[in-house]
Amino acid sequence: MAPVTITNVRKRYGSAEVIHGVSVNIEDGEFVILVGPSGCGKSTLLRMVAGLEEISSGDVRIGGKVVNDRPPKDRDIAMVFQNYALYPHMTVYDNMSFSLRLKRRPVSEIDSKVRHAASILDLEKLLDRYPRQLSGGQRQRVAMGRAIVRDPQVFLFDEPLSNLDAKLRVQMRAEIKELHQRLKTTTIYVTHDQIEAMTMADKIVVMHDGVVEQIGAPLELYDRPKNLFVAGFIGSPAMNFIEGQVSAVNGQPAMTTDDGVVLPVSVPRALLQTGQRLVYGIRPEHITLGEGGPAAHVSVIEPTGSETQVFMKLGSNPLVGVFRERIALHPGERLGIRLDPGKAHLFDKTSGQRLA
Amino acid sequence: MRHFRRKASGPLVAIVFWTVASLITLFPVYWMFAVSAKSRVQLFGSPSFLISSFFTENYLSTLSDPAFQRYMTNSIVIATSNALLVTALALLATYALSRYKLPGKENLFFWTITNRMAPPAVFLLPLFLLYTQVFVVADVKLFDTKIGLILLYCVFNLPFAIWTLRGVIDGIPKELDEAAFVDGANTWQVLTQVILPLAKPGLAVTGILTWVFAWNEYLFAATLTSVNARTITTGLAEFVTVTGTNWGRMAATAMLTLVPALLVLGLAQRHIVAGLTFGAVKE
């Protein structure tokens, strides 16, 4: 186990830079998830930590030592690939023992480690099979088994669950989390799925176009997104955004939408300038029903049983609300809603940054 | 019933077709065998494709002939060394072409095949001069040496082997190399423990074709050797002399040259198993 420090790392392919100076501190034993849309550079960053991709500039430290110029085999890391990358000509047992055989460990040690890992992952009955004889979920487990027999300093996962069906994915999510609680090995896990990130991570690194947008604990990102990108990326259904302009109501700061809807805000006046363009963000579950606020018009209702999602229009702005209670509504109906200023997120339109 | 007959007629046509095709292919071999099993008198007395009594003398005298023994050994050594060398070099070359970023590697890849574009005879005279006059150190020449022929066949076979193996190596997912690197392997271990076993069918095919090329090659073997490094193909031609041709011995020799070829084919065939990479990564 070891901390991993990524300092101002950049990656260029030829003249194109795809990672623009990323810094992340990962503490010993921490489970960190790199999340972001496809193509934002997550895999590239992970592969630079693994030693599979050259680091154009900046440093990667594992256990305090700069490893930039060390080949993967000298970094004491284990990696689980998106496609599993099991050796097709080897049995499950040989796949799992390959790294130990390369290190010329004694046969008895290899055997006990492989069997221990197999028992953790419920693979004991499959040790003599070949990868082609396994289901997707079993292959996934073997790939993890191959990583854990190593007892490495750091686990690296690159979208390990994206080839599994939805049900298996939820199950494996829990298993990986449980495995981490048991082994307490520093883990860097890449995914494009924000739900995976929210449910599994100690700390989330949100990436976008080769830069880090925000680093923080899952609920921290959820409650206080630093900018519009993070606000829109984290959470499902996504946060509602309403554009408008700074105004004042009875001397209190507010935002007026282009349709003339006035939304009170709870941001110190000093942070706002007259005429400033704003984006008002409100999560679907923070929209409540009641009179006295603005009126919306219902367009679609989706009851899921446990909750009701209501798609509506506030002026010309689409909004989604999630309600715990079963409300009888019809499309086109007028709906009185309340937006709690204390729960709203306010962003500057031009910079996309959070205000207060 | 009609349903059944229709189903059965497919295989039946195939069986008849392939039986006839095999007979046509094998007939010359049988003819040669028939010739090898007859004495001169039987051969010219009453020509027939049937073998009434097996005349062993052709085989016995061939097998005990020191020249035959030498030619056979030379051929086996040359063809086998060539096949091993070419396959090994082609594996290294295609691995590099497939996995490394080399500037202009596609040009390099294409360039390797260009020496197969001219008829081999074009190279005959220059090679003869090189082997007798140029590549000479003190008394040592490449002319009439096994090494000389092995190297020459490598030059001819390597491009072809690289072209055959390129697709095979490209077909092995790069993630497997990477997984092995992360598992602690160095490049050599990746090559021998991951790539080699997975490329086995391709390597076997390459090996066989290369071996057969060297085994059958006549033109260069006849020109670039005289006594010591003569191969069995050139040896066969020596039965044709000004005083006549010993057809029985010649046929027996030809039959005996089939034996190593069949052995090599049989050995290599066991490694040609398709679909070995299935299950490596999710398709």
Ligand SMILES: Nc1ncnc2c1ncn2[C@@H]1O[C@H](COP(=O)(O)OP(=O)(O)O)[C@@H](O)[C@H]1O
């Ligand atoms: N070998 C490469 N050569 C050039 N560009 C690459 C290469 N690998 C990745 N990229 C680019 O780098 C960016 C980040 O890719 P990647 O790290 O795979 O994204 P992610 O894993 O977040 O989906 C992408 O725009 C991709 O096109």
Ligand SMILES: [Mg+2]
């Ligand atoms: Mg990726």
